[in-house]
Amino acid sequence: MNVLKGPLTFIPKIISGMCQDVIFYKTKNFGTRVNNEISLLVIHNISLPPKIFGDSYIERFFLNSLPVDKHPYFLEIQNLEVSSHFCIKRDGTVVQFVSCLDKAWHAGVSLYKGREKCNEFSIGIELEGADDIPYTDAQYQSLKYLTLSLRQSYPNIKDNITGHSNIAPTRKTDPGIAFDWERFWNSIK
Ligand SMILES: [Zn+2]
Numbered sequence: 001m002n003v004l005k006g007p008l009t010f011i012p013k014i015i016s017g018m019c020q021d022v023i024f025y026k027t028k029n030f031g032t033r034v035n036n037e038i039s040l041l042v043i044h045n046i047s048l049p050p051k052i053f054g055d056s057y058i059e060r061f062f063l064n065s066l067p068v069d070k071h072p073y074f075l076e077i078q079n080l081e082v083s084s085h086f087c088i089k090r091d092g093t094v095v096q097f098v099s100c101l102d103k104a105w106h107a108g109v110s111l112y113k114g115r116e117k118c119n120e121f122s123i124g125i126e127l128e129g130a131d132d133i134p135y136t137d138a139q140y141q142s143l144k145y146l147t148l149s150l151r152q153s154y155p156n157i158k159d160n161i162t163g164h165s166n167i168a169p170t171r172k173t174d175p176g177i178a179f180d181w182e183r184f185w186n187s188i189k
Contacts, residue, residue, distance in 0.1 A: 040164075
């Protein structure tokens with residue numbers, strides 16, 4: 001596999017749930033989709049420690065290997081077993097953790113257009129970031145190409161793309177006010 005650093009510059013292919021030309025770190029935090037029809041894209045943010053960018057702690061969190069001595073916050077979250085299908089780092093680098101064919105654990109208790117348990121039918125993309133800090137151009141670029149790719153492979157996604165805060169409004173605020181939805185929608189027209 002070619003490991004691509006930095007933003008995507010083309011629409012990557014997805015073969016058997018695996019996005020080609022991006023980094024893949026296999027986590028054990030996933031399950032089998034009960035309903036295999038992928039029909040939603042959920043956009044999130046995460047940063048570890050909060051609002052600190054550039055380390056590999058997100059990756060280590062999803063791989064259950066967070067070094068708890070490095071930051072007090074890590075102690076609070078060390079026993080959570082979570083994941084997303086993709087994370088887009090500040091420099092646009094895309095990392096995949098779970099096959100699109102499997103269920104990542106990103107949405108939690110959630111509701112989209114009357115359907116509960118969004119993990120069952122969604123793809124989760126984490127942007128390395130925080131609610132009130134602008135995302136990078138490189139992230140918007142990678143998100144555009146990744147979204148176009150996912151839509152090609154899973155056409156039922158269509159315009160069913162939303163933020164975590166929209167499917168779990170009492171618990172979650174991500175991707176936050178900093179995420180420019182208009183810019184994103186224009187980029188995938
Ligand atoms: Zn989230």
